[in-house]
Amino acid sequence: MGAPKQRWTSEEEAALRTGVAKHGVGNWRTILNDPELSSILCSRSNVDLKDKWRNMNVTVTASSSRDKARTAVKKTRAAPKNNDHSAAISTVISDAHDEIVDAKPIASASSEAWNTSNSKKSHSRLDNIIMEAIKNLNEPTGSHRTTIASYIEEQYWPPSDFDHLLSAKLKDLATSGKLIKVNRKYRIAPSSPRLEGRSPKMLLLEDVQKEPLKVGSDANKSLTRSQVDAELARMATMTPEAAAAAAARAVVEAEAIMAEAEAAAREAEVAEAEAQAAQAFAEAALLTLKNRNAAKV
DNA sequence: TTAGGGTTACAG
DNA sequence: CTGTAACCCTAA
Numbered sequence: 348m349g350a351p352k353q354r355w356t357s358e359e360e361a362a363l364r365t366g367v368a369k370h371g372v373g374n375w376r377t378i379l380n381d382p383e384l385s386s387i388l389c390s391r392s393n394v395d396l397k398d399k400w401r402n403m404n405v406t407v408t409a410s411s412s413r414d415k416a417r418t419a420v421k422k423t424r425a426a427p428k429n430n431d432h433s434a435a436i437s438t439v440i441s442d443a444h445d446e447i448v449d450a451k452p453i454a455s456a457s458s459e460a461w462n463t464s465n466s467k468k469s470h471s472r473l474d475n476i477i478m479e480a481i482k483n484l485n486e487p488t489g490s491h492r493t494t495i496a497s498y499i500e501e502q503y504w505p506p507s508d509f510d511h512l513l514s515a516k517l518k519d520l521a522t523s524g525k526l527i528k529v530n531r532k533y534r535i536a537p538s539s540p541r542l543e544g545r546s547p548k549m550l551l552l553e554d555v556q557k558e559p560l561k562v563g564s565d566a567n568k569s570l571t572r573s574q575v576d577a578e579l580a581r582m583a584t585m586t587p588e589a590a591a592a593a594a595a596r597a598v599v600e601a602e603a604i605m606a607e608a609e610a611a612a613r614e615a616e617v618a619e620a621e622a623q624a625a626q627a628f629a630e631a632a633l634l635t636l637k638n639r640n641a642a643k644v
Numbered sequence: 645t646t647a648g649g650g651t652t653a654c655a656g
Numbered sequence: 657c658t659g660t661a662a663c664c665c666t667a668a
Contacts, residue, residue: 352652352662352663354661355661375645375646376646394646394664395663397645398661398663398664399662401647401648402661
């Protein structure tokens with residue numbers, strides 16, 4: 348293992364994973380352009396990102412075959428049903444602990460390993476993975492379920508029924524209070540209770556429309572406040588084209604949430620409210636965009 | 645600009 | 657000396 352010239356820090360690696368999870372593999376310039384990641388990856392070029400990602404994948408796949416029994420797993424999404432060679436798997440997942448920060452991913456999994464039915468401990472392995480994913484994604488406004496799924500799919504190889512498991516686990520974590528869900532986004536629950544029922548996007552909307560901010564104290568760094576700041580900074584540096592794209596994405600997001608609300612008839616009560624809020628935000632974002640463009644021209 | 649091959653620098 | 661990770665070069 349070399350420790351050569353400008354070694355990658357764990358923060359940079361986490362940022363790279365985040366960028367890949369958010370923008371996909373290969374869009375290195377997009378990842379570098381991400382405002383959340385550019386501060387960390389400012390000293391890296393797109394080629395550096397590509398090379399680092401290659402090295403990480405090489406090392407992960409190489410280290411996954413440490414034990415004698417090689418589970419000839421392939422990265423295809425159509426995961427073939429792992430027949431019962433549970434010995435190799437159990438050795439891999441035997442050391443499931445609560446360490447989240449800077450954990451080297453274990454790049455092997457089977458359906459049984461992800462299932463929590465036989466887990467006697469209250470904290471399942473999937474819980475830790477979810478928490479790690481959200482933490483490493485480090486999105487101030489929270490992470491979508493799809494983003495979390497992308498991250499986990501990149502880091503691990505979930506079984507084909509992983510999406511269902513993830514949805515159930517996210518719901519459990521949200522109801523148990525370990526995660527906060529706002530507008531279909533999940534973020535790690537803070538230790539102190541804070542306002543609920545209002546999404547940070549709606550707060551952002553108010554701040555955009557009414558200029559004066561109602562910040563009580565600067566010392567009290569409200570997390571909602573930082574979320575709003577992040578969104579505002581993003582909008583401020585946006586070109587009109589980028590802002591239009593953001594507004595368009597908001598519209599698409601609202602439509603997707605509406606579709607999900609219709610699909611999930613069980614939790615229609617909550618989902619519909621979120622969907623309406625998201626749609627209201629999308630419409631208002633478009634109006635804000637128009638105002639911005641009109642003011643500039 | 646990205647993917648891939650090749651080269652250099654460092655640790656064991 | 658060998659393996660690995662960052663760096664470099666070039667074709668598409």
